Amino acid sequence: MLILLKGGRLIDPLNARDEIADLWIEDGRIVAPPQGRQPDQTHDVAGKIVMAGAIDIHSHIAGGNVNTARLLLPELHRTARPGELSLATAKWSTFETGNIYAAMGFTTVVEPAVAPHQALQAHLELSDIPIIDKATLTVLGNDDFLLSLLRDGEGPAAIADYVAATLAASNGLGLKCINAGGATAFKYNARTFGLDDVVPFYDVASRKILEALQRAIQDLKVPHPLHVHCNNLGVPGNVSTAIATIEAARGLPLHLAHLQFYGYGDEGDHGFSSAAAALAAAVNAAPNVSVDVGQVMFQQTVTISSDVLRQFNGVSSAKPRKSVIYDGDANGGGIVPYLYRESDFVNAVQWACGLELFLLINDPWRVFFTTDHPNGAPFTAYPDVFALLMSREARAEAAARVPQDALAHSTLPSIAREYNLNEIAIMTRAAPAKLFGFKDRGHLGEGGIADVAVYSPDKDIAKMFRAAHLVFKDGDLVVRDGRVAHYRWGKALKVNPGYDKAIDRRLAGYYERHFGVSHNMFAVPEHILPHSDPFQEVACAQ
Amino acid sequence: MVEARIDGKSASIEAAAERSAEILSRARLPVIAGLGTDIAGARGAILLAERLRGAYDHMQSDKIFTNLDVNRQAGLMCTTPNEARHRADVLVFIGKDLTRIWPQLVERLAPGEIPMFDLPHEPRKIVWIAPGRSAAELKGIAVETLDSSDLHATLGALRARVADKPITAAKGAKRKIDEVAEILKKARFGVAIWGEELLDRLAIEMLHGLILDLNKSTRFSGLPLGADANSTGVTQASGWMTGVPMRTSFGRGYPEHDTWRFDANRMIESGEADAALWISAYGQKAPDWKKQVPLVALVPPQTRFFQEPQVLVEVGCPGIDHDGAEFSRELGTIVARKASHPSDAPSVAAIINRIAQQIGGDA
Structure with missing residues (x-):
């Protein structure tokens, strides 16, 4: 079927386009204007904004820890109305997740923390998220096998082979490292763990784990650089940890996740302040580093993290007062419900810090749009975050409601910058495609898959982004005026870096010894997943 | 066919x-x-x-909700069987029905093995609360048993003694409770193992509180066995x-x-x-x-x-x-x-x- 989107404003930063033009779609792909052919379907989108489908680079939408949070907190997500499509309104279900993302014009979402031993559950959950494509980042850095390799002084080749074998078994798109060594140190009763602290039993410093994994990803030519959750998340004064981690990257590619949670100084009466300006300056000066923000918004949420040490330290601030702390085979995780309050000094500093990072980091190709769903706020708050970024006035209104002393050490009130639609498109489409090595999405060029979001411009920016006018997934019109018309089932994107298969034999022996089972027990066989052909490979560089 | x-x-x-x-x-x-x-x-x-x-x-469902109801009321600290096997320097079995619920329990948790991730690498301590006759299944392994006719009372007394609070009990019983409390407090990474038939919601909630208290100074976690x-x-x-x-x-x-x-x-x-x-x-x-x-x-x-x-x-x-x-x-x-x-x-x-x-x- 030949589809024409007629006369919209195409915003396509990867192809340096921002103009009124037609867009043609055929067989799920974007095509050149066909000569002398009539479209089978025409959509008049004059006056509308046409962008590629958005890509969320960091959102906890699946896996054991997310599901534990669902089961822990039934009172936070009671379903109250029937939907037209299967389980569409079941609150916080995988089905609802796909519906809401699609309605906002998101067509690819990356789940950033999948433990290798829970990869099958994560992919089963992702298979039940309709419409969108998905991907996972596999977590290493607290696992005995890696830490033993480092302790025993094995070379980079063995580590790269191990990383590649783990990515292959877990079907990951990239590698994540969460408080490198910190979860293991916690098992030896450490209560704090910094970049130069040493993991007991292994005598390996956190910094060394980070460098080894960063190097492995580089050697394997995996497009996405190592995705790092630093040490000391949420701790006053932790801006020094973030800056030290940027320095530890030694000019090599590194992605720092939810940077807002590391943007804290220890100034003022509360010993807690926004250090976003210094942190943004450090990011601006390090072109090898990309970051996402992890914006906080004022509402009830739940924090879900494989940084089990940090989560344990947060248990006393749980609201409602209950938490799950899970000492897993490697990272494990912690589930701590949390209420961000507008009237709370600390929460207001966090809110301001996130916005400052968005606005003070100059290069929209290196700062990514996240709330670290659901840690800073649920992804349903995205439209409101867009509004704050695009309107100084909206920020001033919101800032007037928070404790004013929270803004005393913040630069937020003085920042005039407003994101324009082109910058929004970079941050949510073009740059994520570059970050993950996607050639087929994030843009509106010929040959790209026809993931397209059409928005109706509105003075109410949040309204515009909450309910897209039209959304196409693979050329299939799935959303009309924010309403999902029907389901389809997307792919999970993964990499498949080559490696020396000798490591498979070592792993087989290791799993026999340590777990008394075959290493294959942790694999994700395609035929076990509910839809056929569930994966799509993203090429590694040659 | x-x-x-x-x-x-x-x-x-x-x-x-x-x-x-x-x-x-x-x-x-x-x-x-x-x-x-x-x-x-x-x-x-x-x-x-x-x-x-x-x-x-x-x-x-009855067994699943015995645990889950406590989790969603009070929370949970838990670990994996493999961590229990390789890391725990103290294993606390609770109830006489554990090997019936999980026949591979002894084989999988290998209580007689020295835990390989333990720093001092010493033989671990095994405690069995309300063991009935099941402690005999750990042939050749030293087990500290603590008989109990009322798990609520026993777990409550243990929690009190771990927190250095007084309890009322006969002298012999009190000494026994104190011995076990001392083992728990000295654990580096202890794991409590329980089933959802013998333990009811109140017992599991008490146990959860005990594990939380222990984590104020050391590491301790739980391993509920679930159901089939x-x-x-x-x-x-x-x-x-x-x-x-x-x-x-x-x-x-x-x-x-x-x-x-x-x-x-x-x-x-x-x-x-x-x-x-x-x-x-x-x-x-x-x-x-x-x-x-x-x-x-x-x-x-x-x-x-x-x-x-x-x-x-x-x-x-x-x-x-x-x-x-x-x-x-x-x-x-x-x-x-x-x-x-x-x-x-x-x-x-x-x-x-x-x-x-x-x-x-x-x-």
Whole structure:
């Protein structure tokens, strides 16, 4: 079927386009204007904004820890109305997740923390998220096998082979490292763990784990650089940890996740302040580093993290007062419900810090749009975050409601910058495609898959982004005026870096010894997943 | 040869699916019960329940909710069997029923082994609270036993002594409690292991409090053993699909969870549910309802029923007759099991798909 989107404003930063033009779609792909052919379907989108489908680079939408949070907190997500499509309104279900993302014009979402031993559950959950494509980042850095390799002084080749074998078994798109060594140190009763602290039993410093994994990803030519959750998340004064981690990257590619949670100084009466300006300056000066923000918004949420040490330290601030702390085979995780309050000094500093990072980091190709769903706020708050970024006035209104002393050490009130639609498109489409090595999405060029979001411009920016006018997934019109018309089932994107298969034999022996089972027990066989052909490979560089 | 029966007489799968669809879609409030099946079967059953506007429950729900109710009231600290095996310098077994619940307990947790991740690398200490005769199963291993006629009192006393608070007890009993409290406090990474039959909600909540208290100064975690018939896997699948565990109904067109209202046994016996789909792929288990309702059963061959079901389809066992994803107690995660003896016996998911196809657009 030949589809024409007629006369919209195409915003396509990867192809340096921002103009009124037609867009043609055929067989799920974007095509050149066909000569002398009539479209089978025409959509008049004059006056509308046409962008590629958005890509969320960091959102906890699946896996054991997310599901534990669902089961822990039934009172936070009671379903109250029937939907037209299967389980569409079941609150916080995988089905609802796909519906809401699609309605906002998101067509690819990356789940950033999948433990290798829970990869099958994560992919089963992702298979039940309709419409969108998905991907996972596999977590290493607290696992005995890696830490033993480092302790025993094995070379980079063995580590790269191990990383590649783990990515292959877990079907990951990239590698994540969460408080490198910190979860293991916690098992030896450490209560704090910094970049130069040493993991007991292994005598390996956190910094060394980070460098080894960063190097492995580089050697394997995996497009996405190592995705790092630093040490000391949420701790006053932790801006020094973030800056030290940027320095530890030694000019090599590194992605720092939810940077807002590391943007804290220890100034003022509360010993807690926004250090976003210094942190943004450090990011601006390090072109090898990309970051996402992890914006906080004022509402009830739940924090879900494989940084089990940090989560344990947060248990006393749980609201409602209950938490799950899970000492897993490697990272494990912690589930701590949390209420961000507008009237709370600390929460207001966090809110301001996130916005400052968005606005003070100059290069929209290196700062990514996240709330670290659901840690800073649920992804349903995205439209409101867009509004704050695009309107100084909206920020001033919101800032007037928070404790004013929270803004005393913040630069937020003085920042005039407003994101324009082109910058929004970079941050949510073009740059994520570059970050993950996607050639087929994030843009509106010929040959790209026809993931397209059409928005109706509105003075109410949040309204515009909450309910897209039209959304196409693979050329299939799935959303009309924010309403999902029907389901389809997307792919999970993964990499498949080559490696020396000798490591498979070592792993087989290791799993026999340590777990008394075959290493294959942790694999994700395609035929076990509910839809056929569930994966799509993203090429590694040659 | 695939076996299906309608009213006790041999029938084709096609005819059985058609009759099942009739029975279930005609019901005012059908319930899908048993639910002993792999993830694919559970997934199919939940989607079918939604189409039927029925409810679903699992045969092991009572045990699952004994833990889950405490979790969602007070929280949880837990670990994996492998961490318990390789890291725990103190293992605390609670109750006489542990090896019955998990026959591989001793083999998998290897209490006699020196834990390889423990820094001092010393033989570990084993405590067994309310052991009955089961401590004898740890042949040749020194076990500190603590008999108990009232687990609430024993766990409460232990918690008090760990927190250095006074208790009232006979001198000998108090000394014993103090000895065990001392072992717990000196643990570097202790793990408590319990089952959900002997321990009730109050005992588990007390234990959770004890574990939280211990973590103020050292590391301690828990290992609840859960129940069989993939009950933990079904709980997980229900969680991601509907947001809530089983004992959930689609009577209003959306998932409503209530552990009392949507208890399948109660729904059947009270007459609220007027038809049932019974699923038990892991064993020849039939429902023990006194009340009779139109019944469709997906069960292994030779399952005995008090009353012949209206429709019966013989299904295979996940991991034996066909590949399947299920929760693995020994690994503490969902795994894919390859069929050990592949056969033609259909999977629960395959039969449910046939039934759902018959219902088609009418649901």
